Amino acid sequence: MTLDRPTEGASTSSATSLPNPSPPTDLKIAPETVKSTSSWMPSEVVIGSATLVAFLVIIFGVYGAWLGGKFLNNTSLTFDIYQNVPVLLISVGVMIALISGQFDLSAGSLATLCVFLTVGLTVNQKLPMELVIPIVLLVGVSAGLLNAFLVNVLRLNPFIATLGTGGVFVGLYTLYANGTEISFSQTPASLHASLWFSGTKGLGSFQQKASGVVVWILLALVILAAWSVVSLQFRHMNQWTLRVASAIVGAALVAGIAWTGVTAYFSWTIVILLAVALGNWALLRLTRFGRQLYATGGNPVAARLAGIKVNRMTTLAFIASGFFASLAGIILAADQGTAVPGIANGYLLPAYAAAFLSTVILSNGRFHVWGTIVGGIAVVYISQGLVTGGVSFTWTDLINGLVLIVAVAISTSLRRRLMR
Amino acid sequence: MGQIVNGSVAASSLAATESDHSPLLTVAGVSKRYGGRWVLRDASFNLSRGEFVGLVGPNGAGKSTLIKILDGVVTPDAGAIRVDGVELGGASREKIGVVHQDLGLIETLTVAENLTLGIRREHSARGPFLHLRSEIEFAETSLRDIGLSPSVARKRVSELSLGEQTLVAVARVMAGGAQLLVIDEATSSLSPAESTWLIQRLRDRCRLGAGVLMVSHKLSEITDAADRVIVVVDGVIAADVSMSDVTSDHVVNLMAPESDKSQGSAGDRATVVDAPVVLEMRAAQTRRGGPFDLTIHAGEVVGVTGLIGSGLYELALLASGRSKVESGSVSIRDDVTVGFLPPDRMREANFPANSVEWNLTICSLNKWQSPWRYVRLHREVRDAERMHSSLSVKPNRLEALQSSLSGGNQQKVLMGRLLLSTPELLVLTEPTRGVDIATRRELYRLILEQRDRGVAILVVSSDIGDLIELADRVGVVDAGSMQQLRSIHDLSEHELLRLV
Numbered sequence: 057m058t059l060d061r062p063t064e065g066a067s068t069s070s071a072t073s074l075p076n077p078s079p080p081t082d083l084k085i086a087p088e089t090v091k092s093t094s095s096w097m098p099s100e101v102v103i104g105s106a107t108l109v110a111f112l113v114i115i116f117g118v119y120g121a122w123l124g125g126k127f128l129n130n131t132s133l134t135f136d137i138y139q140n141v142p143v144l145l146i147s148v149g150v151m152i153a154l155i156s157g158q159f160d161l162s163a164g165s166l167a168t169l170c171v172f173l174t175v176g177l178t179v180n181q182k183l184p185m186e187l188v189i190p191i192v193l194l195v196g197v198s199a200g201l202l203n204a205f206l207v208n209v210l211r212l213n214p215f216i217a218t219l220g221t222g223g224v225f226v227g228l229y230t231l232y233a234n235g236t237e238i239s240f241s242q243t244p245a246s247l248h249a250s251l252w253f254s255g256t257k258g259l260g261s262f263q264q265k266a267s268g269v270v271v272w273i274l275l276a277l278v279i280l281a282a283w284s285v286v287s288l289q290f291r292h293m294n295q296w297t298l299r300v301a302s303a304i305v306g307a308a309l310v311a312g313i314a315w316t317g318v319t320a321y322f323s324w325t326i327v328i329l330l331a332v333a334l335g336n337w338a339l340l341r342l343t344r345f346g347r348q349l350y351a352t353g354g355n356p357v358a359a360r361l362a363g364i365k366v367n368r369m370t371t372l373a374f375i376a377s378g379f380f381a382s383l384a385g386i387i388l389a390a391d392q393g394t395a396v397p398g399i400a401n402g403y404l405l406p407a408y409a410a411a412f413l414s415t416v417i418l419s420n421g422r423f424h425v426w427g428t429i430v431g432g433i434a435v436v437y438i439s440q441g442l443v444t445g446g447v448s449f450t451w452t453d454l455i456n457g458l459v460l461i462v463a464v465a466i467s468t469s470l471r472r473r474l475m476r
Numbered sequence: 477m478g479q480i481v482n483g484s485v486a487a488s489s490l491a492a493t494e495s496d497h498s499p500l501l502t503v504a505g506v507s508k509r510y511g512g513r514w515v516l517r518d519a520s521f522n523l524s525r526g527e528f529v530g531l532v533g534p535n536g537a538g539k540s541t542l543i544k545i546l547d548g549v550v551t552p553d554a555g556a557i558r559v560d561g562v563e564l565g566g567a568s569r570e571k572i573g574v575v576h577q578d579l580g581l582i583e584t585l586t587v588a589e590n591l592t593l594g595i596r597r598e599h600s601a602r603g604p605f606l607h608l609r610s611e612i613e614f615a616e617t618s619l620r621d622i623g624l625s626p627s628v629a630r631k632r633v634s635e636l637s638l639g640e641q642t643l644v645a646v647a648r649v650m651a652g653g654a655q656l657l658v659i660d661e662a663t664s665s666l667s668p669a670e671s672t673w674l675i676q677r678l679r680d681r682c683r684l685g686a687g688v689l690m691v692s693h694k695l696s697e698i699t700d701a702a703d704r705v706i707v708v709v710d711g712v713i714a715a716d717v718s719m720s721d722v723t724s725d726h727v728v729n730l731m732a733p734e735s736d737k738s739q740g741s742a743g744d745r746a747t748v749v750d751a752p753v754v755l756e757m758r759a760a761q762t763r764r765g766g767p768f769d770l771t772i773h774a775g776e777v778v779g780v781t782g783l784i785g786s787g788l789y790e791l792a793l794l795a796s797g798r799s800k801v802e803s804g805s806v807s808i809r810d811d812v813t814v815g816f817l818p819p820d821r822m823r824e825a826n827f828p829a830n831s832v833e834w835n836l837t838i839c840s841l842n843k844w845q846s847p848w849r850y851v852r853l854h855r856e857v858r859d860a861e862r863m864h865s866s867l868s869v870k871p872n873r874l875e876a877l878q879s880s881l882s883g884g885n886q887q888k889v890l891m892g893r894l895l896l897s898t899p900e901l902l903v904l905t906e907p908t909r910g911v912d913i914a915t916r917r918e919l920y921r922l923i924l925e926q927r928d929r930g931v932a933i934l935v936v937s938s939d940i941g942d943l944i945e946l947a948d949r950v951g952v953v954d955a956g957s958m959q960q961l962r963s964i965h966d967l968s969e970h971e972l973l974r975l976v
Contacts, residue, residue, distance in 0.1 A: 284853065285853065287854075288853055288854065288857055291854065291857060291858070338850065342850040342851050342853070343849060343850055343851060344841040344842060344845065344849075344851060347834075347837075347838060347841055347851070348838075350830070351827055351830075351838055354827040354828070354829055354830055355823075355826065355827050355828070357823055357824050358818070358823075358824050358825050358826060358827060359827075360798075361798055361816060361818045361824050361825065362816075362825075362838060362839050363816075363839065420877070421829060422829070422830075
């Protein structure tokens with residue numbers, strides 16, 4: 057999804073050009089957490105991990121051997137994630153809607169609208185950033201409420217309803233900006249203080265690395281999350297053996313991550329993405345709300361008869377989708393500095409692609425947040441690797457499409473073959 | 477056009493006299509295994525034209541696998557299937573028509589449109605266009621043949637009664653050329669009157685030269701209608717006997733040799749009128765049914781029956797608080813947890829794509845919530861595991877998907893879901909629908925255990941057997957409203973049957 061990728065030299069941060077033979081294990085381990093209760097038969101484990109293993113082999117095995125440090129270096133790998141934070145945030149939002157059985161096709165246009173509002177409210181309305189951000193998030197929530205109203209109260213088909221509101225959002229930013237662009241460079245002098253948000257020194261910049269303490273706390277939480285679910289699978293094991301084994305694996309993970317030094321490369325927006333993923337994982341996996349959301353999407357009639365307030369669930373799902381689309385808009389505005397018509401509209405399809413990839417990554421057909429993030433990043437890595445290797449960037453979209461189809465096709469046919 | 481179907485039937489009854497040496501269906505040494513487990517081992521039997529054969533066995537015994545093999549959905553690992561002496565495949569496949577419990581009809585299309593779906597096009601098309609008149613004519617002929625009024629051809633399937641829908645499904649497979657009808661539990665959601673009517677129509681087809689293989693958990697249907705019964709236990713054909721040689725008790729013993737006998741009628745108990753009232757309905761009414769008057773005390777079972785479509789389930793929805801009261805009142809004692817088992821397991825209760833563990837715990841997650849409101853997964857799984865093994869659900873894996881379980885095991889899981897929520901009022905609708913006899917007894921035992929623990933229970937069922945086994949007092953819903961409840965020991969089974 058991104059075209060220009062900085063090489064190591066281009067990085068202003070202290071990029072030590074360590075060749076990176078071992079994968080940064082943090083993100084790869086996390087999806088274990090979402091393995092759900094469903095995979096203990098060998099065949100199910102095979103199916104569930106086939107796609108992930110294929111991705112890892114391609115990215116770290118094939119590309120590692122072919123491109124070496126040109127591709128596998130901390131700067132490039134984190135930059136690819138950084139560039140895709142807005143897409144992945146939209147992805148998390150539409151995935152929550154999908155879990156509840158709903159489609160939100162307005163998320164891309166809403167994100168663009170929010171880019172316009174983030175820049176426009178600063179430049180035109182001269183509001184400080186501290187006010188702009190909550191306002192834009194509120195717009196996202198209201199957009200979700202509007203979608204929920206159309207679907208739950210007026211009983212419109214969600215496809216049609218959100219296609220319609222998506223059109224409305226496009227119309228709104230076109231009217232707001234008279235069909236042109238708005239840029240942070242037009243910010244009035246009085247508000248320059250609030251530029252902590254955009255520009256090379258701003259929060260949204262790749263150069264602004266998060267503090268190591270924050271990154272390590274988040275990574276530790278991710279490992280803990282993975283352990284809390286993986287340990288469920290080993291509940292019949294001797295508890296002391298399990299504890300010792302977990303401690304060893306955990307220490308090895310921490311050592312591995314520390315050795316790659318990748319934590320120094322996390323920009324603030326990547327940290328935000330990681331926090332969003334962790335929070336959503338906890339919400340979906342550990343709370344009654346999450347369970348009821350899955351139930352609503354799985355069988356709405358049964359969910360209602362089981363006493364679940366189905367309409368409330370789908371309303372909250374639409375709100376989540378709107379909220380994360382607006383967060384994506386804010387981050388995109390910070391990254392780009394300019395609101396261009398249609399800037400995030402095209403993110404809708406990659407966002408859905410990532411959400412659907414989650415159903416074949418360490419999953420038995422269910423949507424889940426780690427699969428969405430890992431799937432989205434893996435697709436980017438695979439096409440970026442080819443670009444690094446000399447394939448023209450004009451091939452990117454074609455490759456993305458093929459990766460999605462092949463991944464889903466392999467895992468679906470494996471499932472069919474192994475499960476009778 | 478109208479003669480085509482009649483013609484084929486006439487021809488086939490002729491064929492029956494000619495080729496008596498090769499039966500309509502021959503199953504020879506058919507085996508199938510999944511993973512390491514044999515679900516069907518060396519199954520062999522014949523079925524001749526004009527025969528009505530019942531296929532019975534406990535849940536998970538291999539009946540469904542056998543039917544899937546006959547249907548061509550599953551390929552056997554060994555053995556052969558012959559139709560009229562010809563190996564199954566190609567044209568001979570059309571001679572076997574399977575009617576599943578879910579019927580496979582498209583409810584939003586008309587009966588005629590459903591009948592011509594997947595049928596050779598000469599009945600319904602001229603060139604690239606549909607020929608609407610011959611489509612209707614074809615449908616009317618098929619309907620007449622099966623004993624339905626031709627006037628239903630233009631109706632939408634959703635407008636028909638369940639019994640009529642089942643016959644339309646039968647008509648559809650026969651119109652496709654089927655001579656062996658495999659009826660897979662299609663009677664389980666029918667009222668007794670409707671299934672008697674349906675079985676009569678099926679017997680008529682038998683007389684004209686078709687063969688019928690019927691799976692049903694309602695043993696009386698098999699014993700009344702079938703010429704022969706095949707009993708499958710643990711993937712093996714345990715018996716293949718003529719109905720004239722055995723009694724239904726016999727068949728029960730064959731199916732569940734180790735199971736204990738019925739624990740005796742619940743009616744022996746004195747009714748607990750002193751116990752506190754848990755549910756009270758006064759002239760409660762919705763748009764679809766009522767008025768209902770009903771009182772249930774703690775520790776008693778009230779059973780209600782009636783014809784399906786008579787407003788029977790409306791009573792259950794009201795009692796469990798799932799339907800809004802339009803007039804009158806429904807009062808449930810304060811802070812009472814209500815467990816509700818909906819009538820249609822597949823559509824209304826299962827979460828098919830989720831694991832058994834997930835299906836068990838979905839209604840009681842608050843039990844495992846920490847003060848910080850997250851669910852303690854370890855405690856959840858531990859309790860689910862306990863419930864799972866106390867119900868002896870098969871397969872013995874919490875991680876199995878709900879949809880991979882047999883009907884009876886699904887029902888056990890759903891019962892487990894209710895029990896985990898420690899309810900004080902249980903509203904159970906069709907608790908034993910489509911469930912084999914051994915599982916049925918287990919479910920009865922579970923329900924009576926709850927009663928003895930002081931749970932107030934309302935059983936709403938079109939199966940009189942449920943009420944006889946469980947209820948202290950019974951009522952009948954007729955045309956939307958309910959007559960006076962009567963104590964079970966004032967009634968004999970015959971009286972109950974007459975009531976319905």
